[in-house]
Amino acid sequence: MTGRRGFFASLALAGWAAASVLALTGCAQTALPPESPPIVFVHGNGDSAALWTTTLWRFESNGWPRERLHAIDMPYPLARDADDQAQPGRSSTTDQLQFLSREVDKVLQATGARQVVLVGNSRGGLAIRHYVAQGGGASKVSHVVLGGTPNHGVWSNPGFRPTNEFNGAGPFLKALNNQGAPGVEITPGPRWMTVRSDNNDKFAQPDGVWIGARGTPTNVGFDGPELRGAVNVVLPGIDHRETSFSAQAFAEAFRFITGREPLTATANGHITPQAQAVLDGKVTGLGLQNDPSKGGFPTNLALSGAQVQVYATDAATGERRGAPLLSKTVGADGRWGPLTVGTDVPLEFVVQAPGYATTHLYRAPFVRSSSLVHLRAERLLDADKGAGSVVTLTRPRGYFGIPRDRVSLDGQSPPPGISPGVAGLASSKLKLPPGAPRAVVGSFNGEQVVGRSWPAAEDRVVFLEIHQ
Numbered sequence: 285m286t287g288r289r290g291f292f293a294s295l296a297l298a299g300w301a302a303a304s305v306l307a308l309t310g311c312a313q314t315a316l317p318p319e320s321p322p323i324v325f326v327h328g329n330g331d332s333a334a335l336w337t338t339t340l341w342r343f344e345s346n347g348w349p350r351e352r353l354h355a356i357d358m359p360y361p362l363a364r365d366a367d368d369q370a371q372p373g374r375s376s377t378t379d380q381l382q383f384l385s386r387e388v389d390k391v392l393q394a395t396g397a398r399q400v401v402l403v404g405n406s407r408g409g410l411a412i413r414h415y416v417a418q419g420g421g422a423s424k425v426s427h428v429v430l431g432g433t434p435n436h437g438v439w440s441n442p443g444f445r446p447t448n449e450f451n452g453a454g455p456f457l458k459a460l461n462n463q464g465a466p467g468v469e470i471t472p473g474p475r476w477m478t479v480r481s482d483n484n485d486k487f488a489q490p491d492g493v494w495i496g497a498r499g500t501p502t503n504v505g506f507d508g509p510e511l512r513g514a515v516n517v518v519l520p521g522i523d524h525r526e527t528s529f530s531a532q533a534f535a536e537a538f539r540f541i542t543g544r545e546p547l548t549a550t551a552n553g554h555i556t557p558q559a560q561a562v563l564d565g566k567v568t569g570l571g572l573q574n575d576p577s578k579g580g581f582p583t584n585l586a587l588s589g590a591q592v593q594v595y596a597t598d599a600a601t602g603e604r605r606g607a608p609l610l611s612k613t614v615g616a617d618g619r620w621g622p623l624t625v626g627t628d629v630p631l632e633f634v635v636q637a638p639g640y641a642t643t644h645l646y647r648a649p650f651v652r653s654s655s656l657v658h659l660r661a662e663r664l665l666d667a668d669k670g671a672g673s674v675v676t677l678t679r680p681r682g683y684f685g686i687p688r689d690r691v692s693l694d695g696q697s698p699p700p701g702i703s704p705g706v707a708g709l710a711s712s713k714l715k716l717p718p719g720a721p722r723a724v725v726g727s728f729n730g731e732q733v734v735g736r737s738w739p740a741a742e743d744r745v746v747f748l749e750i751h752q
Contacts, residue, residue, distance in 0.1 A: 409433025586618025
């Protein structure tokens, strides 16, 4: 399916809903009890809460109260090279545990619930395991869902980065994997489920190609994310991020938490659209470390003082349709919204801040409201400054897999840098020669995003972001 709504056009099969998710609770097949447990979603290494957007939409489409869905932002999402050594702009396993503990307590207090459900992707799952095992979380958590979590490491070698938290032979993971009875790797208390790929997870590979050591055994197999004592689910063909953010992963999590099936439509990827969407999110920036020419490392800290404009765009050309829908200088909390917009309107977000390039982010229409439309200001890399325009196609909730996926950028299929094999890259960068701004089209499995080729000579960068 193609066209400006692409992936989301098929959502009409689920039917139009009222603006409030409460309209769904009247359906016997999806009605949830008023005490539906609060769910706390924990993102992975270098990521943000925004990656849970479509997962929250699927829970909402099945009647889950929005106020009981909490996706958190770890302030410094990148792990340290050595967990026991301070590193500017990075977080330790203890940092992650303490932050998660505070967030869980906030959710319990706000909702009055006795326990939460914890759902984590990748590194987020390690934070969850650590919290349950050593942070007092065992009594506060009813269910745990771990998607693609490297429970036995991305590698397992005592001689390579011995205290890195992703080393299966290191002290952190060895301690976590010996919390229960002999032969059991889960901490007693909550119910546990893991979700993994059969063989397409870049961080569960027997060869070290994805850690820069091609030809070197990792001593970790495809089954590295599994845990003895948990319900272990294998979903063929999915990639590392899709273990949490795909429709299949949602369906498994929903069944595990509730004991019943989700709507057939939602389980197949469809999301119940609203007539209008209320959008909001946080503007964040990049920390500088070592080599500024590389742009910097991601943080989830608010970029106070950034200026944001939002435009409706033409679905075919990416051209702006009139004056900005919103213009705002963000405050200390980094929030750029709210903005109410039709769910058939593609958007361009423009972020400007001192020390950053003017960042143009193009998105296909948002079919539901979200407070997780996070905008990260970017820098033009030194290596890209000679280009006429720099346009990046990005897929935060998964990777590009060839030949699994149908993906193209400006007519190039596969797009630059994406090779056949294990799905392991979430972005493709296109450097265009100098010329007048024009439409640039990115597409992924039917979803299409159209942007404009703003000139790099004006210190501008362009991103086309996929919802899927």
